[in-house]
Amino acid sequence: MEQQEHEKIKINGIEIQCAFKALVELKKLKPHPKNRNKHPENQIERLAKIFQYQGIRSPIKVSTRSGFITAGHGRLLAAKKLGLDKMPVDFQDYETEEQEIADLTADNAIALWADLDMSGLNFDLGELGPAFDIELFGLKDFTIDVAEKMKDDAGINPEFKNALQVNLDSEEATAELYQELKHRGLQVKVLSL
Numbered sequence: 001m002e003q004q005e006h007e008k009i010k011i012n013g014i015e016i017q018c019a020f021k022a023l024v025e026l027k028k029l030k031p032h033p034k035n036r037n038k039h040p041e042n043q044i045e046r047l048a049k050i051f052q053y054q055g056i057r058s059p060i061k062v063s064t065r066s067g068f069i070t071a072g073h074g075r076l077l078a079a080k081k082l083g084l085d086k087m088p089v090d091f092q093d094y095e096t097e098e099q100e101i102a103d104l105t106a107d108n109a110i111a112l113w114a115d116l117d118m119s120g121l122n123f124d125l126g127e128l129g130p131a132f133d134i135e136l137f138g139l140k141d142f143t144i145d146v147a148e149k150m151k152d153d154a155g156i157n158p159e160f161k162n163a164l165q166v167n168l169d170s171e172e173a174t175a176e177l178y179q180e181l182k183h184r185g186l187q188v189k190v191l192s193l
Contacts, residue, residue: 009023011023011056011079011084011085011086011087012082012083012084012085014051014052014055014056014082014084015055015056016055016056016088017054017055017056017057018056018057018058018059018088019059019090020059020088020089020090021059021089021090021091022088022089022091023086023087023088023089024060024062024086024087024089025085025086026076026079026080026084026085026086026087029060029062029069029076029087029089030067030068030069031068031069031073031076032063032066032068032069032070032073032104033068034101034104035069035073035104035108036105036108037073037074037108039073039074039077042140043074043140044074044077044078044081045081046135046138047074047075047077047078047138048078048081048082049135049136050136050138051078051079051082052082053133053136054136056075056079056087056088058072058075059072059087059088059089059090060072060075060076060087060088060089060090061089061090061091061092061107062089062090062091062092063091063092063093063094063100064091064092064093064094065093065094065095065097065100066094066097066100068100070092070094070100070103070104070107071103071104071107072087075087116139121137121139123189125190126188126189126190127189129175129178129190130171130174130175130178130190131171131175174190178190
């Protein structure tokens, strides 16, 4: 599918990276009274940080039947935290209140069924380089499991048979060494302790 070029839209410096039907003022967006998802302040702070890095990649979803938000309550709170005045919105038609509430609840709950491959994320992070901010993954209490990366049940992980472990005292030194080794054509993964 060919995507059309269009002018990038920004709201207070935050770029909109998603399809949407309208830009709506925050004061006109109404949280759903039956939204059972609770958003702690640290989650909203992290989402605001992700908006600053990624832009807005999902619109707020609003019911044409009730006028309430059915997905995006956290996005609304993050937008308020950033001082945005508008957000991209997608409007959805629901035939009944039951259908609307079912979509609201399913949107919150279905993602909880997934199992995130934390070991795989540890490996992915090594490929992103030392300067990558792991908070941008959006994960709560994420740490890198160095022991799992360096060893398996038999000793050395086969991926690292010719591995060299170097401990550096600063992020700057790590970034400098990483760039130098990559420049030499070596496969490099950064492991944070």
